[in-house]
Amino acid sequence: xxxxxxxxxxxxxxxxxxxxxxxxxxxxxxxxxxxxxxxxxxxxxxxxxxxxxxxxxxxxxxxxxxxxxxxxxxxxxxxxxxxxxxxxxxxxxxxxxxxxxxxxxxxxxxxxxxxxxxxxxxxxxxxxxxxxxxxxxxxxxxxxxxxxxxxxxxxxxxxxxxxxxxxxxxxxxxx
Numbered sequence: 506x507x508x509x510x511x512x513x514x515x516x517x518x519x520x521x522x523x524x525x526x527x528x529x530x531x532x533x534x535x536x537x538x539x540x541x542x543x544x545x546x547x548x549x550x551x552x553x554x555x556x557x558x559x560x561x562x563x564x565x566x567x568x569x570x571x572x573x574x575x576x577x578x579x580x581x582x583x584x585x586x587x588x589x590x591x592x593x594x595x596x597x598x599x600x601x602x603x604x605x606x607x608x609x610x611x612x613x614x615x616x617x618x619x620x621x622x623x624x625x626x627x628x629x630x631x632x633x634x635x636x637x638x639x640x641x642x643x644x645x646x647x648x649x650x651x652x653x654x655x656x657x658x659x660x661x662x663x664x665x666x667x668x669x670x671x672x673x674x675x676x677x678x679x680x
Contacts (some may be wrong), residue, residue, distance in 0.1 A: 509553070510539070513553075513554055513557060513595075514535070514539075517535055517538065517561055518532065518562060521534050521535050521538075521561055521565065524565050525568065530568070534561070534564050534565060534568060538561045541564065542556065542557055542560055545560075546659075563585060576623050581618065590638065601620075601621070601655075603620075604655055604658075605617055605621075606652065608647060608650055608651060608654070609650070611643065612643060612646065612651075614642065615629060615633070615640060615644055616647040616648065616651060619644050620648070620651075626641055628645060
């Protein structure tokens with residue numbers, strides 16, 4: 506029987522690898538299939554190839570079921586992080602006006618219109634009768650100055666997309 510197992514191992518592993526993207530997981534599943542086969546209480550194991558492939562198919566299904574549960578746990582924990590993100594965002598938004606007021610006068614109105622009121626840069630240029638390029642430059646410089654003011658006062662933690670996920674105020678330069 507050992508010779509037959511050696512002959513079937515490579516095709517069975519290939520069968521599992523085609524259905525599992527991770528090489529190590531595929532090897533583990535193949536070993537698990539042989540373990541389950543050895544524990545099977547079958548008197549006649551003459552047609553063992555079909556049985557091995559059936560066990561492999563069911564083991565792969567179990568693998569993906571477990572993986573789905575794991576993914577659902579990740580998704581649930583993401584909601585908790587998003588709630589923290591909203592809390593941090595709301596706290597920072599409540600004090601952002603203090604920082605905008607600290608900006609030089611030429612940036613205050615433009616930054617408030619752009620970042621708080623969410624008015625497009627073209628509309629700001631039209632409303633203030635300023636060249637569009639000038640508005641873009643002032644918004645960029647104003648954002649940088651605002652970022653410096655905030656970072657002098659608080660340690661802001663951002664995710665990969667640059668969104669604020671948490672913050673911790675140091676109490677320095679926050680007046």
